Amino acid sequence: MPLLEAIDVHGGYGGMNILNGVDMTIEADEIGVIVGPNGAGKSTMLKAIFGLLTITGGEIRLRGEAITNLSPHKLVERGMGFVPQEKNIFPSLSVEENLEMGAFLKPATATRLKQQIYEFFPPLKEKRRQPAGELSGGQRQMVAMGRALMNEPSVLLLDEPTAGLSPLYMNEIFERVKTINAAGVGVLMVEQNAKQALRIADKGFVLAAGQNRFTDTGQALLDDPEVARSFLGG
Amino acid sequence: MNELIYFFNYVVVAGSVTGSIYAMGAIGVTLIYSILRFAHFAHADMMTLGAFLVLLLTLLFPHAGEPLGLPTAVVMLPIAMVLTSLAAVGIDRVFYQPLRNHGVKPIVLVIASLGVTLMLQGLIRLFSGTGAQSLYVDARKEIFRLEVPGVTRPIILTEPQIILFVVTIASVIALHLFLTRSRLGKAMRAMSDNPDLARASGINTQLIVTLTWVIAGSLATLAGTLLSLDVAFKPDLSFFLLLPIFAAAIVGGVGHPFGAVAGGFLVGFAETLAVFNWSVLLRPLRDSLPSWIELPNNLALVGTEYKIVVPFFILIAVLIWRPTGLFKGKVI
Ligand SMILES: Nc1ncnc2c1ncn2[C@@H]1O[C@H](COP(=O)(O)OP(=O)(O)O)[C@@H](O)[C@H]1O
Numbered sequence: 253m254p255l256l257e258a259i260d261v262h263g264g265y266g267g268m269n270i271l272n273g274v275d276m277t278i279e280a281d282e283i284g285v286i287v288g289p290n291g292a293g294k295s296t297m298l299k300a301i302f303g304l305l306t307i308t309g310g311e312i313r314l315r316g317e318a319i320t321n322l323s324p325h326k327l328v329e330r331g332m333g334f335v336p337q338e339k340n341i342f343p344s345l346s347v348e349e350n351l352e353m354g355a356f357l358k359p360a361t362a363t364r365l366k367q368q369i370y371e372f373f374p375p376l377k378e379k380r381r382q383p384a385g386e387l388s389g390g391q392r393q394m395v396a397m398g399r400a401l402m403n404e405p406s407v408l409l410l411d412e413p414t415a416g417l418s419p420l421y422m423n424e425i426f427e428r429v430k431t432i433n434a435a436g437v438g439v440l441m442v443e444q445n446a447k448q449a450l451r452i453a454d455k456g457f458v459l460a461a462g463q464n465r466f467t468d469t470g471q472a473l474l475d476d477p478e479v480a481r482s483f484l485g486g
Numbered sequence: 487m488n489e490l491i492y493f494f495n496y497v498v499v500a501g502s503v504t505g506s507i508y509a510m511g512a513i514g515v516t517l518i519y520s521i522l523r524f525a526h527f528a529h530a531d532m533m534t535l536g537a538f539l540v541l542l543l544t545l546l547f548p549h550a551g552e553p554l555g556l557p558t559a560v561v562m563l564p565i566a567m568v569l570t571s572l573a574a575v576g577i578d579r580v581f582y583q584p585l586r587n588h589g590v591k592p593i594v595l596v597i598a599s600l601g602v603t604l605m606l607q608g609l610i611r612l613f614s615g616t617g618a619q620s621l622y623v624d625a626r627k628e629i630f631r632l633e634v635p636g637v638t639r640p641i642i643l644t645e646p647q648i649i650l651f652v653v654t655i656a657s658v659i660a661l662h663l664f665l666t667r668s669r670l671g672k673a674m675r676a677m678s679d680n681p682d683l684a685r686a687s688g689i690n691t692q693l694i695v696t697l698t699w700v701i702a703g704s705l706a707t708l709a710g711t712l713l714s715l716d717v718a719f720k721p722d723l724s725f726f727l728l729l730p731i732f733a734a735a736i737v738g739g740v741g742h743p744f745g746a747v748a749g750g751f752l753v754g755f756a757e758t759l760a761v762f763n764w765s766v767l768l769r770p771l772r773d774s775l776p777s778w779i780e781l782p783n784n785l786a787l788v789g790t791e792y793k794i795v796v797p798f799f800i801l802i803a804v805l806i807w808r809p810t811g812l813f814k815g816k817v818i
């Protein structure tokens with residue numbers, strides 16, 4: 253049974269349709285990567301899965317159970333984690349408090365998990381008392397991912413985790429995503445750094461104008477000359 | 487020396503009293519703004535409502551405080567805090583929440599809170615009448631005179647003033663511990679920072695909203711009651727409180743509970759200093775002054791009856807020169 257399934261999803265903002273029938277499936281041990289031009293609806297698709305947007309048609313399933321239009325709160329309880337593209341930290345809270353908020357529903361495990369996150373993202377440990385808003389872009393991204401991981405999700409939605417980061421930090425984040433996935437977390441990630449992201453993807457989805465243009469393994473998409481020409485910059 | 491004691495009584499004590507009241511009101515305004523993003527104009531009426539409920543309870547059980555050796559009004563405070571909090575949560579559910587769910591602009595909520603103000607004022611007047619009433623029913627206010635050696639004039643403190651200082655300090659410390667140490671307090675700050683992310687973290691934002699009203703309602707009851715206890719209960723109390731508590735919240739940087747405390751004391755002391763009769767302090771110097779200077783009997787910056795202009799000018803000055811407040815707050 254797939255971990256996450258989206259079938260013919262339609263939806264948008266206030267009557268305006270952005271998603272016009274999107275299909276996506278990832279298995280429990282997979283990394284799925286969504287690429288596509290700006291405004292294609294990639295972020296909108298993640299928001300739709302996470303219940304931040306009313307879906308007007310189609311269905312979304314988590315381990316076979318329908319979760320269409322469940323509230324984010326319910327989805328977090330069911331083990332879904334979401335890191336938005338922007339505003340993904342609590343800037344005035346310390347790094348440590350940001351992490352604790354991620355474990356809001358499981359306070360008993362917070363102490364143990366915080367230690368794990370600090371081992372996983374060592375720069376956060378020494379900055380743990382600093383307001384997260386004062387950190388560098390890469391470190392903020394670590395805080396954002398750390399917060400989501402504190403809930404021990406079984407599926408993690410990441411919206412452009414490497415946006416605006418230097419290549420060094422970008423590779424670091426992709427390495428971390430691979431490690432998270434290897435630890436048994438299914439990942440669905442939107443990425444602008446399409447080539448590098450598709451290299452670590454088990455499944456790739458090329459979205460344009462709110463529809464799937466190409467759906468295949470990451471490697472197959474990288475090898476497809478048409479995808480390369482139209483969406484990966486040659 | 488007598489003059490210094492006079493200064494202490496009429497500036498230090500009076501300023502601390504006013505400052506404490508404003509601080510507790512302003513904390514509520516600032517917390518509501520942080521969580522719900524609108525200026526809650528009915529807040530001063532929540533203070534009046536709290537004091538009014540204490541008055542009612544005191545009239546019902548005038549001797550309840552005697553076994554504890556405290557004014558009955560103080561013993562009734564916890565009950566009135568619960569009732570006012572319930573009223574605040576109820577008002578939110580009935581008037582503000584449906585508007586929020588519609589996704590209205592903040593100004594709509596502000597106007598709704600003005601409506602709530604008028605409604606609360608009408609209701610309170612309907613039951614309390616329009617006159618002033620002492621919260622000391624069947625009892626007398628205790629006044630402490632502390633003699634200072636070598637000085638004829640004593641330091642004067644009243645029982646409600648002492649209770650007010652204790653309650654203010656305890657509330658501020660408790661709020662600080664709550665916001666920085668407890669899981670729900672941190673979640674409250676998180677929601678103030680980024681409500682969408684708070685929701686995405688599984689924080690029950692409805693619970694945080696309720697909690698905000700409970701804290702704001704309880705502090706409003708404390709402030710309103712202790713003010714009425716020190717002076718008298720008046721149904722139009724809120725008229726004199728609204729401007730200063732908003733000035734205090736804005737001076738302190740909206741969204742900063744401790745800025746609101748600082749703002750409350752700043753506005754309170756500014757008001758007290760403005761109405762203080764400086765002539766009294768100059769009197770001992772009278773003999774050494776050149777004879778062409780006639781010391782007037784009253785040398786206050788503004789008359790007591792106009793003291794409301796002080797928070798007004800502070801507010802204008804802050805909005806012009808430092809709209810984020812003394813401590814960086816959210817610009818409204
Ligand atoms: N909150 C919103 N309200 C209305 N329209 C939006 C909103 N967010 C995004 N859009 C519109 O939806 C379309 C898809 O946006 P988005 O999903 O963010 O694209 P991207 O693929 O770049 O992530 C864009 O045309 C954008 O203008």
Ligand SMILES: [Mg+2]
Pocket residue numbers: 294295296337
């Ligand atoms: Mg996007």
